[in-house]
Amino acid sequence: MVRSYYQDDTDFEVTPVGANRFLFQGRVPLEFVPATTGRPKEWHVGEGKEQGIWQLVTFVPTATDLQSYVGDYRSEEIGVTYTIVERGSVLIVEHPGRADIPVQSFSKDVFVGDSVGIVKFSRDARGVLTGFTVNRENDRGVRFDRMKRAD
DSSP: OEEETTTTSEEEOEEEEETTEEEETTTEEEEEEOOBTTBOOEEEESOGGGOEEEEOOOOOOOHHHHHHHOEEEEETTTTEEEEEEEETTEEEEEOTTSOOEEEEEEETTEEEETTTEEEEEEEOTTSOEEEEEEEOSSSTTEEEEEOOOOO
C-alpha cells in the first residue's frame, strides 16, 4: 500500500513485480532506486516519456530542529489555531476538541500526516520560521501564521 497524504489520506494498492519494482493501481510502474555514491535514492514513476523521477530527500530532524517548529499557528482564512508540539522526537499538531495528529518529516521544512496532508513551513530572509501551509487535494495552500509568544 502507498498512502497519499495529498489526496485526503487515500491508500493505493501496489503490486510487486520485481526487486524494488511495483505496479501502482495495477498499471503504472513504480520503482525504488537505491542510493549510490553521489546520488540519493529515487522513485521512478511511469515509463518512457511519461516517466517522472522523484529524488527522495532523507531529512532526519535533530531535537533542535524539531524544537524550532514548536509554537502556535493561526489561519485567519479558516479561523483555526493549531499548536505544534514535540513529543519524543515527533512533531504533533494539536487542535482543541480533535485527536492529536503526528506528522512525519519528509524533507527540510516539509512534514506529512493524516488529516493535515503536506505541511510546508516557511521562513523569512533570516531563516526564522514564519508559518506553514497545509496542502491537500481539497485544501491547497491554507496559510497558518506563527503567533508571537507572550513572554
